[in-house]
Amino acid sequence: MLLKLDNVTKVYQTDGPAATILEDVNLSVDSGQFICLVGQSGCGKSTTLRLINGLMPPSSGKVYFKDKPLTGINLQCGMVFQNFALLPWMTVTQNILLALEARRIDRPEAEKRAAFYIDKVGLDGFEGAYPRELSGGMKQRVGLARAMAVEPELLLMDEPFSALDPLTSINLREELLDIWADPNLAVSTVIMVTHNIEEAVELADRVVLIGGRPGHVVMDLDIALPRPRHKNSEAFTRYVDSIFSMMAEI
Amino acid sequence: MADEILQPRKFAAGYWIGSTLVLLAAAILAGMLHPFNHVKSHLPARVWQLPEDAAWSLSRMVEAYMLSLIFAVSVGVYAYNNLRARRLILPILDILQSIPIVSFFPAALAVAVWLFGGGRIGFEIAAVVLIFTGMSWNMAFSVYESLIMMPRETIECAESFGIRGSQRFFTITLPVCVPGLLYNSIVSWAAGWFALTACEILSVNNQNVTLPGIGSFLQQAANSKTHPLELNLCGVAVLLAIILMMEFFIWRPLAVWAERFRYEVAVSSITRGNTGILGWYQRGWLPRMFVNHIIFPLNNGVNLVIRYTRGSAKKLVLPRIEVPALIARLWSNIQRFAGWLLIIAIAIGGGFYTFNIFHNHLLPPLAKKIPLYIGFSFLRILIAYVLSMLWVVPAVLWARTRPRTFRFLSSISQTMASMPPIALTFIVISIFVEYLHLGYWGVEAAGMVLLMNGVQWYVLFNMLGGIAKIPGDLKEVCNAMGLSRWQQWRNLVIPAILPSLFTGTITAFGGGWNTLIFSECITYAGHAYKLPGIGWLLNVASGSALPSSGKPLPAAQAQALLFTAVGCLIVLIVVLNRLLWKRLQAWAADRFRLDY
Numbered sequence: 097m098l099l100k101l102d103n104v105t106k107v108y109q110t111d112g113p114a115a116t117i118l119e120d121v122n123l124s125v126d127s128g129q130f131i132c133l134v135g136q137s138g139c140g141k142s143t144t145l146r147l148i149n150g151l152m153p154p155s156s157g158k159v160y161f162k163d164k165p166l167t168g169i170n171l172q173c174g175m176v177f178q179n180f181a182l183l184p185w186m187t188v189t190q191n192i193l194l195a196l197e198a199r200r201i202d203r204p205e206a207e208k209r210a211a212f213y214i215d216k217v218g219l220d221g222f223e224g225a226y227p228r229e230l231s232g233g234m235k236q237r238v239g240l241a242r243a244m245a246v247e248p249e250l251l252l253m254d255e256p257f258s259a260l261d262p263l264t265s266i267n268l269r270e271e272l273l274d275i276w277a278d279p280n281l282a283v284s285t286v287i288m289v290t291h292n293i294e295e296a297v298e299l300a301d302r303v304v305l306i307g308g309r310p311g312h313v314v315m316d317l318d319i320a321l322p323r324p325r326h327k328n329s330e331a332f333t334r335y336v337d338s339i340f341s342m343m344a345e346i
Numbered sequence: 347m348a349d350e351i352l353q354p355r356k357f358a359a360g361y362w363i364g365s366t367l368v369l370l371a372a373a374i375l376a377g378m379l380h381p382f383n384h385v386k387s388h389l390p391a392r393v394w395q396l397p398e399d400a401a402w403s404l405s406r407m408v409e410a411y412m413l414s415l416i417f418a419v420s421v422g423v424y425a426y427n428n429l430r431a432r433r434l435i436l437p438i439l440d441i442l443q444s445i446p447i448v449s450f451f452p453a454a455l456a457v458a459v460w461l462f463g464g465g466r467i468g469f470e471i472a473a474v475v476l477i478f479t480g481m482s483w484n485m486a487f488s489v490y491e492s493l494i495m496m497p498r499e500t501i502e503c504a505e506s507f508g509i510r511g512s513q514r515f516f517t518i519t520l521p522v523c524v525p526g527l528l529y530n531s532i533v534s535w536a537a538g539w540f541a542l543t544a545c546e547i548l549s550v551n552n553q554n555v556t557l558p559g560i561g562s563f564l565q566q567a568a569n570s571k572t573h574p575l576e577l578n579l580c581g582v583a584v585l586l587a588i589i590l591m592m593e594f595f596i597w598r599p600l601a602v603w604a605e606r607f608r609y610e611v612a613v614s615s616i617t618r619g620n621t622g623i624l625g626w627y628q629r630g631w632l633p634r635m636f637v638n639h640i641i642f643p644l645n646n647g648v649n650l651v652i653r654y655t656r657g658s659a660k661k662l663v664l665p666r667i668e669v670p671a672l673i674a675r676l677w678s679n680i681q682r683f684a685g686w687l688l689i690i691a692i693a694i695g696g697g698f699y700t701f702n703i704f705h706n707h708l709l710p711p712l713a714k715k716i717p718l719y720i721g722f723s724f725l726r727i728l729i730a731y732v733l734s735m736l737w738v739v740p741a742v743l744w745a746r747t748r749p750r751t752f753r754f755l756s757s758i759s760q761t762m763a764s765m766p767p768i769a770l771t772f773i774v775i776s777i778f779v780e781y782l783h784l785g786y787w788g789v790e791a792a793g794m795v796l797l798m799n800g801v802q803w804y805v806l807f808n809m810l811g812g813i814a815k816i817p818g819d820l821k822e823v824c825n826a827m828g829l830s831r832w833q834q835w836r837n838l839v840i841p842a843i844l845p846s847l848f849t850g851t852i853t854a855f856g857g858g859w860n861t862l863i864f865s866e867c868i869t870y871a872g873h874a875y876k877l878p879g880i881g882w883l884l885n886v887a888s889g890s891a892l893p894s895s896g897k898p899l900p901a902a903q904a905q906a907l908l909f910t911a912v913g914c915l916i917v918l919i920v921v922l923n924r925l926l927w928k929r930l931q932a933w934a935a936d937r938f939r940l941d942y
Contacts, residue, residue, distance in 0.1 A: 151502060151505055175502075177503055180499075181502070183500070183517070184608065185606045194513075197513065198508045198510075199508065226606070
């Protein structure tokens with residue numbers, strides 16, 4: 097059991113009444129799985145991701161990573177952000193090196209890794225480019241390369257393709273599946289947050305629907321389709337419909 | 347796999363604060379042991395001492411700027427990280443920003459004399475601190491505002507990848523502040539040159555202490571009976587040369603370099619086309635030699651040291667920074683009460699002093715005229731403001747579509763805003779009083795021109811900035827709709843620059859209050875021209891001679907007068923800002939915002 101959320105509740109306390117975002121969320125993730133968290137905006141999926149990463153502690157309940165409770169930021173995860181989160185004054189390589197330096201990795205080793213992962217995401221030749229010179233898809237590749245360069249076991253993605261155009265998203269989805277399936281790369285487990293149900297059914301082994309106020313796990317669906325999945329197949333459409341109808345009922 | 351034990355992170359800032367305080371204490375101790383006892387005052391002003399004077403002034407400015415930079419970054423970052431401190435620091439900075447520089451003089455001088463016993467080093471430090479008070483507040487604000495505009499994702503990303511401490515400071519926190527700091531540094535330097543001339547002749551206990559520098563040179567040139575015009579021209583020429591050289595060799599290349607730190611993709615039209623000098627800094631042989639042989643080895647050495655002291659941490663879970671609960675509670679209590687304690691201390695001190703004044707009848711009869719004089723001065727600033735707007739608004743609208751004019755106006759406003767009034771007195775007096783023989787109204791006109799010079803450039807600068815911010819697609823839409831020039835102005839341009847107009851007004855009035863001291867009491871060729879107003883009153887309270895008796899006020903009375911006058915002025919300015927300008931600015935910023 098790689099990751100386990102045990103009755104996790106998260107309450108936001110600002111100047112005013114406390115808002116319970118998540119209540120009694122239970123989730124177990126095994127190594128090697130591809131999970132998609134779906135739900136409407138504001139249901140708490142991004143909060144769940146940040147709890148998994150350790151960016152914030154749960155108000156009650158525990159997050160277990162490899163059977164140990166998480167007490168801080170989990171450095172064995174790499175996170176990819178919706179709006180890329182690149183520093184505009186650093187080149188592609190420097191952005192990746194920043195994450196590696198934070199792990200105290202030696203400079204020569206770090207440069208080798210950065211070059212390897214830049215090549216892996218297909219940005220060979222753009223090592224010295226600044227973010228403003230890149231398209232949206234390329235920027236997200238940099239974000240992906242940065243998350244992979246720290247060689248995490250768990251890859252966390254927060255709506256990574258929602259800021260990109262459809263064609264770029266299609267390309268990146270295929271590349272993501274290739275990276276996940278590649279046995280030579282450290283990434284074995286992916287947890288992705290998305291509001292696109294079809295994307296979730298296309299990519300994931302399990303689709304977890306979070307909904308209701310306060311948010312909790314409404315549905316945990318295993319997608320038993322072989323990859324590559326065809327969007328027009330009946331089974332695919334049935335899966336998408338069942339998720340949609342469940343969402344409508346919340 | 348290495349395991350982690352939760353360790354509370356040590357309060358690292360305490361280390362920096364502690365070492366700074368120790369160094370400061372050592373410096374003060376050293377100064378007290380060896381005060382420079384000979385106070386140089388050269389009269390008459392000799393032209394060949396100008397380079398030396400210029401060097402002195404420049405060194406003071408640089409020292410004050412370094413101090414301001416450190417202050418701005420520390421206070422800005424602290425206010426950003428600490429919500430409680432924020433509520434206290436921001437209003438204080440706001441008030442400090444609005445009050446005229448002259449209010450700091452008595453305190454600074456008193457401390458200088460007390461610590462250094464009249465030695466020269468005390469006055470040098472006092473001058474640097476006074477210039478600092480003209481420079482630092484807006485820079486601190488700018489750091490804070492740059493930090494709160496940082497996208498949330500960048501912060502989360504830094505947390506997620508474990509980037510913190512000094513790495514986060516140097517790679518994320520500091521770079522995001524650079525564009526705002528640069529712009530505000532330019533404004534601060536202009537204010538600094540302004541303050542310099544006031545700071546180089548300090549009057550303590552009815553005695554004048556003259557520090558060598560361009561400001562005192564200009565002051566003495568104005569007083570000289572033999573060659574006022576020539577001496578003034580030389581002094582102004584040197585000052586102008588320094589300002590222009592700084593503009594070309596420092597600010598312009600820095601502005602181009604600072605563009606890379608912006609999160610928005612906009613490229614300012616002001617800085618395009620100026621990569622010549624920056625290019626030489628980056629690629630020329632001399633800078634390259636310097637960087638390769640000095641900077642890089644230094645950098646590598648520091649990195650090596652850091653690597654060895656930090657050690658190799660194979661942590662897999664980064665502990666959250668936890669301060670022990672007791673200390674955290676204590677600290678937050680201290681902070682909560684510190685603010686109140688400060689206010690109470692100021693109130694008690696001020697109240698005591700006020701009581702003392704009234705009890706001992708220390709106020710000279712002149713004090714009764716304070717409200718009247720404030721009224722006169724306010725009227726003058728208002729007129730100067732209106733006159734400035736009369737030419738600034740058309741100029742800005744004219745420059746909107748002409749980039750070259752735009753750049754020219756920006757440079758001119760930066761340069762002229764740095765000209766202290768003392769540099770222009772000889773021109774205006776010569777024209778209005780001596781040449782045109784206009785008598786009293788000539789002096790008023792001269793004062794008005796000086797006042798305008800302290801007011802108009804801020805309005806211009808801010809409105810130019812506002813014009814540059816209008817998004818391109820709004821302009822395209824207006825063109826596509828076929829709006830006439832007048833319709834575009836009315837519907838797009840004027841609403842869009844209204845927020846900048848009010849920001850510029852606040853700074854302009856601030857500049858106006860600062861300029862008053864020089865525009866209401868003008869000395870030239872040994873003659874002192876006076877206008878009734880608060881600036882003149884403050885001048886008298888700082889120790890210059892009364893017109894009626896020809897002698898300055900006794901020290902205690904002068905101090906009481908200064909205290910009262912400055913107090914009334916501060917109250918008026920703060921009230922005006924809060925009730926009028928800030929409201930208008932907030933209304934304009936909300937009604938005419940560009941994002942939706």
